[in-house]
Structure formats: structure tokens, C-alpha cells
Amino acid sequence: MRYAPALLAVIAACAAPALAGPSAPPETPVRPVTDTYHGVTVTDPYRWLEDWSDPAVKAWSDAQNEYARAYLDKLPHRDEIRRRLTALLSAPVTRWSDLHEAGGRLFARVNKPPKQQPYIAVMDSADAPGTARTVLDPETFDAAGSFSIDWYAPSPDGSLVAASLSRGGSESGDLYIIETDTGRRVGDVIERVNGGTAGGSLAWFPDGSGFYYARYPRAGERPEKDMLFYVDVYKHTIGSPPEDDTYEIGRDFPKIGEIELKTDNKTGRVICTVQDGDGGEFAHFVRRPGGRWDRVCGFKDGVTEAYFGESGAIYLISNADAPRGKVLRLDPEQPALENARLLIPESDGTIVSxxxxxxxxxxxxxxxxxxxxxxxxxxxxxxxxxxxxxxxxxxxxxxxxxxxxxxxxxxxxxxxxxxxxxxxxxxxxxxxxxxxxxxxxxxxADLTGVTVLREYATSKDGTKIPVNIMVPPGVTRTGDNPCILSGYGGYGISLTPYYSAARADLLEQGVIYAIANIRGGGEYGEAWHRAGNLTNKQNVFDDFQAAA
CATH class of the missing domain: 2.40.128 (Lipocalin)
Incomplete structure (x- = not known):
């Protein structure tokens, strides 16, 4: 059953007399707030609305909500829309992600409604999902509170799983070691391994006897004001108390440093990558088997990623003089950037970071x-x-x-x-x-009948902007169809193709859905990102207007 008139009312704001609510939205008083920045006076007539402690702001918000509800609650077919969306979003569909092979078995994070949280499972292989069994379910992990999985890493032989679990919807994770075959907890909990400011990471020893991990400061290690910053790397041996863990690297890293760790399971070498906040600048270090840390490159060298290959080589992804990325190869015995050689030059595509x-x-x-x-x-x-x-x-x-x-x-x-x-x-x-x-x-929802087109709009300065268009079956593009256009241009984030159950309801009702890959994103590399940020931000809006 189609209920397109209701959707038109929702997405195109085609108000009809039958849907009439209050004749006009509540008035918003003008109360100018003036500031001076570097000698420039800026007046904002609505900045007073930012003060949520002001009773007048709360009253304004309540009035706006009442106005919206008076309209939305009277929409025809609203109950049908709600039922369909509920069915789509709560469908018992199993989704597999975050796969790791260890010890000849395959580990995965599994999302399966009506369960509210993903859980960790292990199976024989990607061809045998029927053999999957639960290793760690955060919903039944501890009766003392609700947990969610931040990240996990199986040991090289697959006998243990290290997992950061956060309690009560927080991002403040503690590390638990779980025995794969029994679900039994092993050793003590290691606190403060994950947080909202810098995440967390772990890399196992090749023999599985311990691991390197990043953690936030403990009491007494930093001033109180810095307890959510200054993440360092430590070394832990299974079975020993966390108090005996030894410091490895990180005390000279930036306050807002974010750390990622990787191990070469053949040699025991470790890569430590640190990002200076979220600014896209990275430094990389390699730990030799004897314990010495060597700096590969610094924050200004343009290397975004460092990986071990199965041959033992180190591969670097670099944007230096290559905004779309190039690949360098480095001998781990001489792990300084000046010793790297170009392996794969920049091309027409952008290497994903x-x-x-x-x-x-x-x-x-x-x-x-x-x-x-x-x-x-x-x-x-x-x-x-x-x-x-x-x-x-x-x-x-x-x-x-x-x-x-x-x-x-x-x-x-x-x-x-x-x-x-x-x-x-x-x-x-x-x-x-x-x-x-x-x-x-x-x-x-079956969307195989939807036609996906990829076309290009011309922005104000002549730049070609990709637009991905989903046309429902039976719909002819006449220019009069209901359509939603979305886009995002910021932080180098790329909008990639993905299936959306929520979007399916719109397509079922004959609504065309389009997604524009505008500048500011990362779809064409760093140059595309920079063409839509800071003083180039106007390009983002010009691109979106051109797509429309």
C-alpha cells in the first residue's frame, strides 16, 4: 500500500487545508547580543537562544514542539508510516562486521535485532555461519549493569579475546580478557583503556602471552584536569596484576593524542601510530623486538597510515606531494622515512585512510x-x-x-x-x-528493482559534482516527483553507497532519493576536502545547490 500524499506532506512540506494546525509558528523575539572579535563587531539577534538555563528559552522550545506536534500528529497515514518503519528497523536481520581470523577460526561482531547490543561470536569460517557461537554478549555479561563493546582483539591463537567494555552508555571502557571456549574471565580488569577523547587500541604478543595497550592516566599520574587526556602505551603479561604493567611510549605525545597499535606476528615488532587530535596529522613509531622504539616519521611528514605486510615489510600511505595518496615500502630494519621507497604512485583514485x-x-x-x-x-x-x-x-x-x-x-x-x-x-x-x-x-525490504544512477552537476565554479540517484521502479523522471536530496561536505568524510532500511520506506512510496558527493568530503582526496573547508566553505553550499 502506498501513502505518498502523507510522505509529500512530510518531505516536501506541501501543507493542505485538511492538515492545518496552528496558522503560524510561535514568534521568536529578537534580542541582539553583540561581541567584538579582533576589532570586528558581530551582532547576533538570536544568540540568546543558546542559554538553555534561561526559562524564556525553555518556554520558546516548548512552544515550538507544541506547534510541530499539532501538525505532525494529524498527518494521514502516520500510523502506517510508523508501523512500516518499525518493521524495517527492527527486522531480525543478522549483520556481520569487524572480522578477524585467529587460530584457524573467524571472529566477528554480530548485530541481530531484537538484541539491543552487538555481541562477539566465533565460527569455523565465513562459509559456515551456522557454526557461530557467542563468545561475549554485553547484555548478559554482568548483572551489575549494562555494557557495550567498544572494540575487541582475539589473541593470535584464538584462545583469548581482549575486549573494551563501557558501562551505561558511556565511552569509558575497561579491558576484560575472555577465554574463547568457555567465556570465563581471565586475570584482572585493566581500567581506563577507552575514552571519548582518544578511543583505545591493543596489540597482542605473537605468542599470546600478553599485549601492548593504550590507556588513560591513573590517579597520581597526571593532574586532575588532565585525566581524560595524555594516553600512553603499556605492556601487560597475562596473569600479572595491572599494577605491574610497564610503560612503553607516549609521555611525549600531544595532550589530545589518539593511539593505534599493530603487531607483526612473525617478528613481534609493533607499530604505534599517534594522531594529533582529529586534525589528520600522524606520527608513526616502530618497536624493535629488543624493546627500542624508532620514530618512522613525524606529524608534518604526511604519512597517514603504517601497516605490516605478511612479508615483514612496512607499508606507508602518504599524502606528501600526493593529495590522493601513494604507497611507500620500508625495510623494518631501517624504519626511518628517508629510507622508504615509492611502491605505488598517486593515481586517479584516492587511497582510503x-x-x-x-x-x-x-x-x-x-x-x-x-x-x-x-x-x-x-x-x-x-x-x-x-x-x-x-x-x-x-x-x-x-x-x-x-x-x-x-x-x-x-x-x-x-x-x-x-x-x-x-x-x-x-x-x-x-x-x-x-x-x-x-x-x-x-x-x-527488496530494493533490487530500484535503478541507481550516477550523474554529475556543475557547481558555480564549474566543478563537476557527483550525484547518486535512486529511482523507484515505475517512476519516470519528469521533474515533478517527490525527491529528497542529501549531502555532507566536511572533515574529509566520504559518503559511500550503503543500504538503508529507513530509506527503503521512501523508495517504496515512489520517492526519488539522491545523495550528492560535495566538496569538503574525502571522495576525491585531500584536495577535495580542502576545497570545501575554512575559507572555501562556500563551495559546499554551491555544490549542494547545483545538485538540487
Whole structure:
């Protein structure tokens, strides 16, 4: 059943007499507030609304809510819309993410409504989801309170799982070690390993006897005002009390430093990457097996990511003189940036940078897989160990590649489109073939009949702006159809193709949905980002207007 008139009322604000509520919204008084910044006087007539402690502001907000409810509550088909959205968003669809192979088994974070929190499961392989069993469920973890999983890392042999758990909706995580086969807790809890200002990270020793981890200061280590900053790296041995953990690196890092750790399971070397806040500047360090930390590069050197390859080499993703990214290769015995050599030069695509996220470069089976952003959609490009291009795994034309996970059977990678939920594929480096696995999310609504078009608008300065257009089946583009256009241009964030159950309801009612990849995002690299920030911010609005 379609209820397009109601949707038109909602998304196009086509008010009809039958829906009439109050004739006009409550008035907003003008109360100028004047400030002087560097000799420039700025007057804001509505800044007084920022003071939430002012009873007049609360009264204004209540009046606005009452006005909105008087209109929205009278919309025809409102109950049908609500029921359909509830069904779509609460559908018992299993979603698999954050995959790691360890000890010949596959670990995953699983989201499965009606459960309110994702949980950690282990299975035989991506082809056997029926063997999955729960390792850690935050909803049943402790009767003393509600928990959520911040992040997790299985030990190299898969016998243990380290997980940061936050209580009561906070981001203040403590570290728990769980025995995979029994769910039993091992050792003491390590406090303050995750937080809202710097997240958290952990890297296991190759033999699984301990790990390196980042944590916030404990009482007495920093002044009270700095307890949510200055994250350092420590070394922990399983079975020993956290008080015996030894400091590794971090005391000279920035106050708002954010740390990511990685281990080479063959040599025991560790990469420590620190980001200076959220500004996109990174420094990288390598710990030798003997314990010495070497600086690879500093914050101004333009290296965004550092990874170990299965060969032991260190791969660097650099934006220095290459705003779309290039790949450098570094000998771990001489891990200084000046010793790196160019392996993969800058190209027409943008190498994805995923601090705290999945690796955007994987070396497996004598091949190097690199994730590229191509204006919104993304793809994997494959190279040999000398940086020569080989090809790409087969993927749909407007799709997004997510996490890449090396396994003994090949490299798993997630794949999403606007019309199909995330599924997991496997690339075989030896044969070059790509095939689906059994890990996929069922669609709560069938959108396979939706046509996805990728067109380009011309912005005010002549720049071509990609627009991804989803056209429902049976709808002809006449210019008179109800349509929603969305976009985001900031912080280098890329809008990539993904399936949305909430968006499905609109498409079912014949509404065209469009997403613009405007400047300020990262769809075409750092130059695209900078073309939409600071003094170039006007380009963001010009791009969106052009897309409309």
C-alpha cells in the first residue's frame, strides 16, 4: 500500500487545508547580543537562544514542539508510516562486521535485532555461519549493569579475546580478557583503556602471552584536569596484576593524542601510530623486538597510515606531494622515512585512510590489495610486490568496499550497495577469483528493482559534482516527483553507497532519493576536502545547490 500524499506532506512540506494546525509558528523575539572579535563587531539577534538555563528559552522550545506536534500528529497515514518503519528497523536481520581470523577460526561482531547490543561470536569460517557461537554478549555479561563493546582483539591463537567494555552508555571502557571456549574471565580488569577523547587500541604478543595497550592516566599520574587526556602505551603479561604493567611510549605525545597499535606476528615488532587530535596529522613509531622504539616519521611528514605486510615489510600511505595518496615500502630494519621507497604512485583514485578503522592496505599471497575511493563508490586495486597493477576484484559499478581481512583461504572484504545490504566476499590471491561467502545480511525490504544512477552537476565554479540517484521502479523522471536530496561536505568524510532500511520506506512510496558527493568530503582526496573547508566553505553550499 502506498501513502505518498502523507510522505509529500512530510518531505516536501506541501501543507493542505485538511492538515492545518496552528496558522503560524510561535514568534521568536529578537534580542541582539553583540561581541567584538579582533576589532570586528558581530551582532547576533538570536544568540540568546543558546542559554538553555534561561526559562524564556525553555518556554520558546516548548512552544515550538507544541506547534510541530499539532501538525505532525494529524498527518494521514502516520500510523502506517510508523508501523512500516518499525518493521524495517527492527527486522531480525543478522549483520556481520569487524572480522578477524585467529587460530584457524573467524571472529566477528554480530548485530541481530531484537538484541539491543552487538555481541562477539566465533565460527569455523565465513562459509559456515551456522557454526557461530557467542563468545561475549554485553547484555548478559554482568548483572551489575549494562555494557557495550567498544572494540575487541582475539589473541593470535584464538584462545583469548581482549575486549573494551563501557558501562551505561558511556565511552569509558575497561579491558576484560575472555577465554574463547568457555567465556570465563581471565586475570584482572585493566581500567581506563577507552575514552571519548582518544578511543583505545591493543596489540597482542605473537605468542599470546600478553599485549601492548593504550590507556588513560591513573590517579597520581597526571593532574586532575588532565585525566581524560595524555594516553600512553603499556605492556601487560597475562596473569600479572595491572599494577605491574610497564610503560612503553607516549609521555611525549600531544595532550589530545589518539593511539593505534599493530603487531607483526612473525617478528613481534609493533607499530604505534599517534594522531594529533582529529586534525589528520600522524606520527608513526616502530618497536624493535629488543624493546627500542624508532620514530618512522613525524606529524608534518604526511604519512597517514603504517601497516605490516605478511612479508615483514612496512607499508606507508602518504599524502606528501600526493593529495590522493601513494604507497611507500620500508625495510623494518631501517624504519626511518628517508629510507622508504615509492611502491605505488598517486593515481586517479584516492587511497582510503582508516585510522582506528579497517586496514586499507593488505599484503596477502604475494599480492598487495589497496582500497581506493573513487568519488563516493570505492574499490580494491591489486598489485604485485613490486607495485605493478594486476587488476581488481569484480564488484558492482556503484558500490563500497569496507573491511579487508586476510585469512588462510584468501582475503575477505565487505561489499555494500544502495540496494543490497552488506555481504562478505572472498578474493583468492592465487587464482585471482572473487566469490561470495555465506556471510550476508538479508534485506528487510527488496530494493533490487530500484535503478541507481550516477550523474554529475556543475557547481558555480564549474566543478563537476557527483550525484547518486535512486529511482523507484515505475517512476519516470519528469521533474515533478517527490525527491529528497542529501549531502555532507566536511572533515574529509566520504559518503559511500550503503543500504538503508529507513530509506527503503521512501523508495517504496515512489520517492526519488539522491545523495550528492560535495566538496569538503574525502571522495576525491585531500584536495577535495580542502576545497570545501575554512575559507572555501562556500563551495559546499554551491555544490549542494547545483545538485538540487
Amino acid at each position: 582508516n585510522f582506528w578503522g579497517p586496514q586499507s592496505l593488505v599484503e596477502a599471497g604475494g599480492r598487495i590489495l589497496v582500497q581506493y575511493q573513487v568519488g563516493g563508490p570505492s574499490e580494491i586495486r591489486i598489485y604485485d610486490l613490486e607495485g605493478n597493477p594486476i587488476g581488481k576484484p569484480e564488484t558492482p559499478p556503484v558500490s563500497a568496499v569496507g573491511q579487508m581481512t586476510p585469512t588462510k583461504a584468501g582475503v575477505l572484504f565487505s561489499l555494500s550497495t544502495y540496494t543490497r545490504p552488506t555481504s562478505w566476499m572472498r578474493y583468492d590471491p592465487e587464482s585471482g577469483e572473487t566469490a561470495p561467502t555465506a556471510l550476508h545480511a538479508d534485506a528487510p
